[in-house]
Amino acid sequence: MPSEFELIARYFARPDFLEPGVAMGPGDDCALLTPTPGQQLAVSVDTSVIDVHFPADAPAWAIGHRCVAVALSDLAAMGARARWCVMALTLPEADEAWLAAFAEGFHALCAAHGVALVGGDVTRGALSIAVTVHGEVPAREALKRSGGRAGDILAVSGPLGGGAGGLHAWRSGVRDLADPLLAAYLLPQPRLAAGQALRGLAHCAIDISDGLLGDLGHLCAASKLGAELDVERLPLAEGLTAALGEDAARQAALTGGDDYELLFSLPATALAGVKHRLSDLGLHLNVIGRLKESPGIGGVGIGDLPTGWQHFPGAPS
Ligand SMILES: Nc1ncnc2c1ncn2[C@@H]1O[C@H](COP(=O)(O)OP(=O)(O)O)[C@@H](O)[C@H]1O
Ligand SMILES: Cc1ncc(C[n+]2csc(CCOP(=O)(O)OP(=O)(O)O)c2C)c(N)n1
Ligand SMILES: [Mg+2]
Known part of the structure; x- marks a missing residue:
């Protein structure tokens, strides 16, 4: 069974990525992001909880997709462009097959919208995923x-x-x-x-x-x-x-x-x-x-x- 740091490295951290606006991605105490001048940051978090937001036996790939989708939806509602996210993952166990499928669904939707996963947190407990999204919107143009x-x-x-x-x-x-x-x-x-x-x-x-x-x-x-x-x-x-x-x-x-x-x-x-x-x-x-x-x-x-x-x-x- 992988350790906490092994599973982060294997499934979530992409140390070699050079995403625009990411001065520091996963691996340090914080991500360091460089917002675009003239844009306002739009920030929102949504938590997805087992048996509350998705069924326990839903495909892991779909859970990965869904927890990003519902968070990004708030950026959409503000008229923002999605840029970065961080993800707090609480897991009952480190099931590698489940994690691989979950990460694939998560990364696929991020990639589809140009979103970089720049950090997060992994803890043990009942399955729940909190995704914080950061978007950008031209100053004073956000839809409220x-x-x-x-x-x-x-x-x-x-x-x-x-x-x-x-x-x-x-x-x-x-x-x-x-x-x-x-x-x-x-x-x-x-x-x-x-x-x-x-x-x-x-x-x-x-x-x-x-x-x-x-x-x-x-x-x-x-x-x-x-x-x-x-x-x-x-x-x-x-x-x-x-x-x-x-x-x-x-x-x-x-x-x-x-x-x-x-x-x-x-x-x-x-x-x-x-x-x-x-x-x-x-x-x-x-x-x-x-x-x-x-x-x-x-x-x-x-x-x-x-x-x-x-x-x-x-x-x-
Ligand atoms: N724990 C909290 N601390 C501060 N603000 C919160 C908290 N929970 C919700 N809010 C705020 O309350 C508002 C409504 O929340 P919610 O119904 O979850 O919005 P949404 O449907 O857009 O996700 C949002 O602006 C959200 O940021
Ligand atoms: C297993 C399961 N049961 C019931 C629902 C229905 N449901 C759960 S939360 C919710 C509302 C949306 O979730 P919320 O956490 O309020 O999202 P937010 O408004 O913060 O974006 C609905 C319709 C579901 N998605 N999955
Ligand atoms: Mg919410």
């Missing part, structure tokens, strides 16, 4: 949750409900990662290029991790606005209605979470431009409603829906 304006069109960058649909598929015994629902859940694609394409045109953005209603609630609160949803226009993930039925599919799209698409608002004058930029990226802009002056989210029409995923739901008031 708070920039929405009354009358803005609300749109999403792709289909919803796939995260919850994929979890349902996994629980029903589906194991083929080519299944579109399972892929949406276990192999989400962070919308980094879309986020950057929205800069200068969209007024505000957030990524959908907790569920559309929950994250729209965050967007509205930050922008001090309400929203009117057109529930009939929600783009549903491929195979979702067939797997869950119509009502549960819509519920999954509204509250399931784990979709990692971008939810953003834009003025009607920017609609054609944003559509164009997204279609150049192979993405479809889906209009799902509007921001409005009066508070609250209207148009949902299914009574009292739970708002979104919460790790510590408060007591009912």
Whole structure:
């Protein structure tokens, strides 16, 4: 069994790499990074925990991909370009086959987005992975949750409900990662290029991790606005209605979470431009409603829906 330092060297440290902006990578007490002049650093961390964020027996490769994807999704929502990450890995045991597959999934997604793993931490315990990502965005151009304006069109960058649909598929015994629902859940694609394409045109953005209603609630609160949803226009993930039925599919799209698409608002004058930029990226802009002056989210029409995923739901008031 490899020692802690052997497994870091074998699977995670790339001492010979010369990534742009990395003056010192793994191996010293800190990484030393050289940000680009004129850019602001965008920094975020997300933790992925066994049986909370992914099933215990999910393929290690997919766990490696997913823990990076969900962290990068926050950079996408700010319109940032991803640059560097550090990863704190807590493992029950040093299973080499598992680690090799996990590292492959992790490094493959990092490579796809030009992200360098510049450091981390390895400890023993229940499986959990915290990925801190660092991105760059031109000063004052970041997309915030708070920039929405009354009358803005609300749109999403792709289909919803796939995260919850994929979890349902996994629980029903589906194991083929080519299944579109399972892929949406276990192999989400962070919308980094879309986020950057929205800069200068969209007024505000957030990524959908907790569920559309929950994250729209965050967007509205930050922008001090309400929203009117057109529930009939929600783009549903491929195979979702067939797997869950119509009502549960819509519920999954509204509250399931784990979709990692971008939810953003834009003025009607920017609609054609944003559509164009997204279609150049192979993405479809889906209009799902509007921001409005009066508070609250209207148009949902299914009574009292739970708002979104919460790790510590408060007591009912
Ligand atoms: N332990 C913490 N310390 C400081 N800030 C935190 C902590 N946990 C969450 N936050 C902040 O609260 C906000 C909401 O967190 P979260 O719901 O996890 O966001 P996201 O969905 O973007 O990952 C973020 O700005 C995050 O940085
Ligand atoms: C095994 C398993 N059960 C349930 C879920 C559903 N789930 C867990 S956490 C979560 C919300 C997103 O995670 P969170 O840690 O809140 O991410 P953040 O909002 O910080 O990006 C959802 C929908 C899942 N992904 N995997
Ligand atoms: Mg978070």
